[in-house]
Amino acid sequence: xxxxxxxxxxxxxxxxxxxxxxxxxxxxxxxxxxxxxxxxxxxxxxxxxxxxxxxxxxxxxxxxxxxxxxxxxxxxxxxxxxxxxxxxxxxxxxxxxxxxxxxxxxxxxxxxxxxxxxxxxxxxxxxxxxxxxxxxxxxxx
Amino acid sequence: xxxxxxxxxxxxxxxxxxxxxxxxxxxxxxxxxxxxxxxxxxxxxxxxxxxxxxxxxxxxxxxxxxxxxxxxxxxxxxxxxxxxxxxxxxxxxxxxxxxxxxxxxxxxxxxxxxxxxxxxxxxxxxxxxxxxxxxxxxxxxxxxxxxxxxxxxxxxxxxxxxxxxxxxxxxxxxxxxxxxxxxxxxxxxxxxxxxxxxxxxxxxxxxxxxxxxxxxxxxxxxxxxxxxxxxxxxxxxxxxxxxxxxxxxxxxxxxxxxxxxxxxxxxxxxxxxxxxxxxxxxxxxxxxxxxxxxxxxxxxxxxxxxxxxxxxxxxxxxxxxxxxxxxxxxxxxxxxxxxxxxxxxxxxxxxxxxxxxxxxxxxxxxxxxxxxxxxxxxxxxxxxxxxxxxxxxxxxxxxxxxxxxxxxxxxxxxxxxxxxxxxxxxxxxxxxxxxxxxxxxxxxxxxxxxxxxxxxxxxxxxxxxxxxxxxxxxxxxxxxxxxxxxxxxxxxxxxxxxxxxxxx
Ligand SMILES: Cc1cc2nc3c(=O)[nH]c(=O)nc-3n(C[C@H](O)[C@H](O)[C@H](O)COP(=O)(O)O)c2cc1C
Ligand code: SF4
Ligand code: FES
Numbered sequence: 001x002x003x004x005x006x007x008x009x010x011x012x013x014x015x016x017x018x019x020x021x022x023x024x025x026x027x028x029x030x031x032x033x034x035x036x037x038x039x040x041x042x043x044x045x046x047x048x049x050x051x052x053x054x055x056x057x058x059x060x061x062x063x064x065x066x067x068x069x070x071x072x073x074x075x076x077x078x079x080x081x082x083x084x085x086x087x088x089x090x091x092x093x094x095x096x097x098x099x100x101x102x103x104x105x106x107x108x109x110x111x112x113x114x115x116x117x118x119x120x121x122x123x124x125x126x127x128x129x130x131x132x133x134x135x136x137x138x139x140x141x
Numbered sequence: 142x143x144x145x146x147x148x149x150x151x152x153x154x155x156x157x158x159x160x161x162x163x164x165x166x167x168x169x170x171x172x173x174x175x176x177x178x179x180x181x182x183x184x185x186x187x188x189x190x191x192x193x194x195x196x197x198x199x200x201x202x203x204x205x206x207x208x209x210x211x212x213x214x215x216x217x218x219x220x221x222x223x224x225x226x227x228x229x230x231x232x233x234x235x236x237x238x239x240x241x242x243x244x245x246x247x248x249x250x251x252x253x254x255x256x257x258x259x260x261x262x263x264x265x266x267x268x269x270x271x272x273x274x275x276x277x278x279x280x281x282x283x284x285x286x287x288x289x290x291x292x293x294x295x296x297x298x299x300x301x302x303x304x305x306x307x308x309x310x311x312x313x314x315x316x317x318x319x320x321x322x323x324x325x326x327x328x329x330x331x332x333x334x335x336x337x338x339x340x341x342x343x344x345x346x347x348x349x350x351x352x353x354x355x356x357x358x359x360x361x362x363x364x365x366x367x368x369x370x371x372x373x374x375x376x377x378x379x380x381x382x383x384x385x386x387x388x389x390x391x392x393x394x395x396x397x398x399x400x401x402x403x404x405x406x407x408x409x410x411x412x413x414x415x416x417x418x419x420x421x422x423x424x425x426x427x428x429x430x431x432x433x434x435x436x437x438x439x440x441x442x443x444x445x446x447x448x449x450x451x452x453x454x455x456x457x458x459x460x461x462x463x464x465x466x467x468x469x470x471x472x473x474x475x476x477x478x479x480x481x482x483x484x485x486x487x488x489x490x491x492x493x494x495x496x497x498x499x500x501x502x503x504x505x506x507x508x509x510x511x512x513x514x515x516x517x518x519x520x521x522x523x524x525x526x527x528x529x530x531x532x533x534x535x536x537x538x539x540x541x542x543x544x545x546x547x548x549x550x551x552x553x554x555x556x557x558x559x560x561x562x563x564x565x566x567x568x569x570x571x572x573x574x575x576x577x578x579x580x581x582x583x584x585x586x587x588x589x590x591x592x593x594x595x596x597x598x599x600x601x602x603x604x605x606x607x608x609x610x611x612x613x614x615x616x617x618x619x620x621x622x623x624x625x626x627x628x629x630x631x632x633x634x635x636x637x638x639x640x641x642x643x644x645x
Binding site: 016017019020021022024025056057060061062064075079080081082083084085088107108109110111112113114115116118120123124125126127128 | 153155156157182183185277308309310311312313314317342349350351352353373375377378379381382394395396397398399400401415457458459460461462465466488497500503531533534535537544547551555557579618
């Protein structure tokens with residue numbers, strides 16, 4: 001299936017929904033690892049919108065990225081409650097553990113705020129991280 | 142006979158290894174039930190064996206737990222002081238039922254509120270909700286009954302119930318625990334709202350950072366569908382924008398647009414989702430409606446609390462604290478009780494320096510202010526905010542200047558961009574705070590040119606920069622369209638007021 005066909009079928013799967021844009025973009029991001037310019041144009045055509053409108057939406061949200069990144073992603077919470085539990089002191093070591101192999105992404109809160117520092121890899125959550133713990137999560141990502 | 146072991150499948154328990162513990166118990170021949178969490182989160186994975194608790198259990202502890210020799214035994218769960226002192230109404234099922242069991246739900250008075258709502262009709266439903274004194278738990282504390290009545294009376298045949306499950310505030314996780322632990326109660330609350338206002342369709346807008354909650358809701362909705370029909374509920378997933386927790390931004394996002402805040406009026410109650418009358422309520426507000434609408438529920442609720450803050454609040458104790466977790470209690474507790482008696486002080490054992498209440502837009506409170514009672518009006522009078530009732534404890538190693546800078550940085554990262562004080566002010570705020578740290582700044586090249594003879598002859602001092610920050614904060618507070626720009630000044634100014642020594 002070409003990308004155009006695949007995106008058409010994603011759009012078709014959400015056709016019955018009210019306001020289908022976000023569900024469509026989530027599916028495209030999940031499947032292709034990004035919502036690039038070509039995808040924006042295809043979605044615009046499917047939903048009868050301008051490319052500018054679709055680009056406006058895509059660029060607004062942190063979850064949609066313009067280009068795919070093959071590296072595994074580790075999300076690290078750096079919001080207040082995790083700062084209170086010392087996440088900032090773990091960042092240097094985390095960066096060196098990640099190197100060029102792993103992409104580190106800052107998020108603000110994973111809902112584990114009494115047990116921070118917290119991190120997420122895919123749908124797996126990690127709590128009570130210390131320097132070694134976080135480095136290990138990154139190395140295993 | 143196989144022993145029955147109960148272990149939570151809450152996301153935090155799972156992050157602490159609850160799945161592996163459950164598997165180890167099964168391997169040892171026990172029957173495992175996955176329940177919601179009691180909310181004693183520092184103990185997870187907490188194992189419940191015939192009512193006796195075992196805290197922080199790991200797979201290697203399983204044999205000892207089963208033969209009674211484990212040193213992780215904490216005594217009877219029901220006797221734990223953290224639980225005993227609570228008044229659990231909205232979280233009455235926490236720890237006790239299996240989240241996706243319709244049987245458990247019905248056996249714990251589930252659906253009673255909905256059945257009664259259908260019997261007494263929309264007008265009486267709204268009257269009871271109003272009489273209960275329930276206020277919105279998402280942050281603004283707006284009376285829920287008045288909102289529902291506005292939508293009920295609004296013209297139009299197409300109406301919506303929108304559940305705000307964007308829970309972006311740091312230190313908050315009660316919505317998450319409700320969705321993961323008692324999803325039917327939320328669905329029941331939405332169905333009651335639908336009866337009250339005449340809505341056909343409901344959406345739950347969940348932040349994408351909550352994969353477990355999304356999965357649980359998606360499993361719960363088809364199970365509950367026949368019981369709430371013809372009303373229908375659908376889950377929608379956010380896309381990592383904090384501002385989409387603001388109700389009008391959320392509605393734009395649901396419609397498939399950029400999550401920009403809308404000017405009010407029109408109120409969402411009159412022109413909300415797709416221009417139709419819409420109830421937008423927080424997860425906890427809707428869940429509370431389910432027990433309030435039971436026989437006698439409204440009176441029970443209204444009898445608790447203080448002043449105009451009626452009922453109970455699920456308070457979330459987080460950050461550098463010994464006993465972090467979910468603490469539901471009537472309004473009126475002091476911060477001192479919450480932080481010291483209940484939370485046990487800091488986890489590090491060092492003195493408490495500051496407590497932030499109400500998430501990233503809430504003020505930092507100094508230990509001198511710890512007598513303040515948990516009450517919407519008392520907090521407002523102290524230039525502080527209850528918000529979604531998350532409290533973050535900081536020990537004396539915290540750098541409040543850095544926290545103030547972070548508040549501005551967060552606002553800059555999450556601003557929807559619609560209005561200038563927030564979009565630009567937040568970035569300027571970061572710069573001014575940096576200059577306060579640097580002790581002011583010298584005149585730049587342009588300012589030294591002869592043409593600029595009206596300029597002050599010196600650069601700016603630290604005091605000048607502080608005055609500038611104060612001025613900027615006032616502008617953001619008074620001229621922002623929504624509370625993101627409007628409340629970011631509170632953490633900033635409270636930090637500057639109480640801990641000026643942390644600003645260089
Ligand atoms: C920046 C911002 C973020 C917000 N985030 C949330 C949120 O995550 N959850 C929520 O219920 N309300 C949030 N609110 C409050 C909502 O705008 C709204 O008041 C609330 O959903 C109404 O429901 P309630 O009356 O039940 O509290 C936020 C407000 C602002 C300004
Ligand atoms: S205050 Fe900030 S988030 Fe709110 S409307 Fe203005 S720019 Fe958007
Ligand atoms: S603040 Fe880090 S998980 Fe909530």
